[in-house]
Amino acid sequence: MTVAEPYEDVGSAEEIGVRLHAADNVVVAYRDLDEGTAAAGLTLRQAVPRGHKVATAAIPVGEPVRKYNQIIGFATVAIEPGDHVHTHNVEFKAFERDYAVGADVTPTELVPDEERATFQGIVRADGRVATRNYLGILTSVNCSATTAKLIADQFRRPGLLDDFPNVDGVVALTHGTGCGMAADGEGLAVLQRTLTGYAEHPNFAGFLMLGLGCEVNQISAVADEWTIHPATPVRTMTIQEQGGTAATVRAGTKALLEMLPAANEVSRTTVPASELVLGLNCGGSDAYSGITANPALGAAVDLLVRHGGTAVLGETPEIYGAEHLLTRRAVSPEVADRLVERIRWWERYTAANNGSMDNNPSPGNKAGGLTTILEKSLGAVAKGGTTNLTAVYGYAEKVTDRGFTFMDTPGYDPVSVTGIVAGGATVMCFTTGRGSVLGCKPTPSLKLATNTEMYERMAEDMDLNCGVIVDGSASVQEVGRELFQLILDTASGRRTRSEELGFGQEEFVPWQLGAVM
CATH class of the missing domain: 3.40.50 (Rossmann fold)
Structure with a gap:
């Protein structure tokens, strides 16, 4: 789809909008248009807000409204040229589409290796390329969310990260689930896949995985699926094993502090x-x-x-x-x-x-x-x-x-x-x-x-x-x-x-x- 020229007939006094394809029966208003505005061979029958559609042809009841040379809906009443076209006179209906599998596949012309664009990335020990350098706190369950945030808050104290300029920060990623769910269902599988994706993300230089201890989403079940290079520091702990919230905040903070020197030993290339x-x-x-x-x-x-x-x-x-x-x-x-x-x-x-x-x-x-x-x-x-x-x-x-x-x-x-x-x-x-x-x-x-x-x-x-x-x-x-x-x-x-x-x-x-x- 390409953006066409502004819709205007030869000799029209002003443009009213943009037509995205010659076969369209609507244009998109450039600006707020008043009722009675006459332009491009049309007289607006109602006021039309900026970004809304104006009919450029009659559209009978039940006939398609076309934009991008595609069907975007069907007229629920007779629409006249100059009408405001929106939810008051257009409805959604399902209709058959031609999937034409592969019809538009074309060879991809790759830029030669020596001419390719570059950026300054962080190359990890296993060859993955990062764009940022964070330490993370991942949570197995919502029950550990507040504790995770309390740990992350310790690293917002002024001066704490001053000696580690290559570390972008410490982030706690919390969520609203992890328990009260089937132990072998789709919900748990999606959550564990998501946590694994973040654990293996190149933008994390290391992380702490924090749980409560008794949740359905057990840390061991998640961690067993990770593929993480030995050079990436990883710690796991639960609030129940550590002896409560305050003890966990102390232990989690200590664990991340110990990761900072290694995390800082990166450079962009x-x-x-x-x-x-x-x-x-x-x-x-x-x-x-x-x-x-x-x-x-x-x-x-x-x-x-x-x-x-x-x-x-x-x-x-x-x-x-x-x-x-x-x-x-x-x-x-x-x-x-x-x-x-x-x-x-x-x-x-x-x-x-x-x-x-x-x-x-x-x-x-x-x-x-x-x-x-x-x-x-x-x-x-x-x-x-x-x-x-x-x-x-x-x-x-x-x-x-x-x-x-x-x-x-x-x-x-x-x-x-x-x-x-x-x-x-x-x-x-x-x-x-x-x-x-x-x-x-x-x-x-x-x-x-x-x-x-x-x-x-x-x-x-x-x-x-x-x-x-x-x-x-x-x-x-x-x-x-x-x-x-x-x-x-x-x-x-x-x-x-x-x-x-x-x-x-x-x-x-x-x-x-x-x-x-």
């Missing part, structure tokens, strides 16, 4: 961009997401893949209705089948909980102009660029394939990002139109604003303004190249806005599946 694993997520989306930030991120992904790197797209509910654009790029029927199987699972999952896939657009999404999940997904999938889909992973599975990949995660941002980081993402890119402020330690998260107004209002939270695309001062490809360089700079140690503000500890939220007992 030049490594190729092929060592990067880039996570892709969006949150607080608006109608500009699919026009500016998401396509720009997709352009950066295409560059990263050409340089041999890896990108991971998530949020399965937010590709629903656009999955056929990914199956067309699947390198094998097996990859396409796994993606479609996850779509079918979500249909069953939402139905079993008396929901609908169209429940996904939030009130903020709708206020920003997104009408249905179909419209949201068609914009969201643009984050994945245009290259081949090489693999599909389950939640928090370790990502081992190169190129553009997909991970099955919920649309809820903290849960999605947690799974992608557990899979190995060493940099996250997060697009937002309404203004999201999420971080995800130990991985840096770049915030990409979809529109200039929000960027200027929340400049202290945003890392890049992609609104310049719709403003007309830069193209998707130009912003994509700028973003690619920003990703490399971030991987080299440049701090993101969310890092400066201290985000990333509370946003660790593993996907909780199964019965709570």
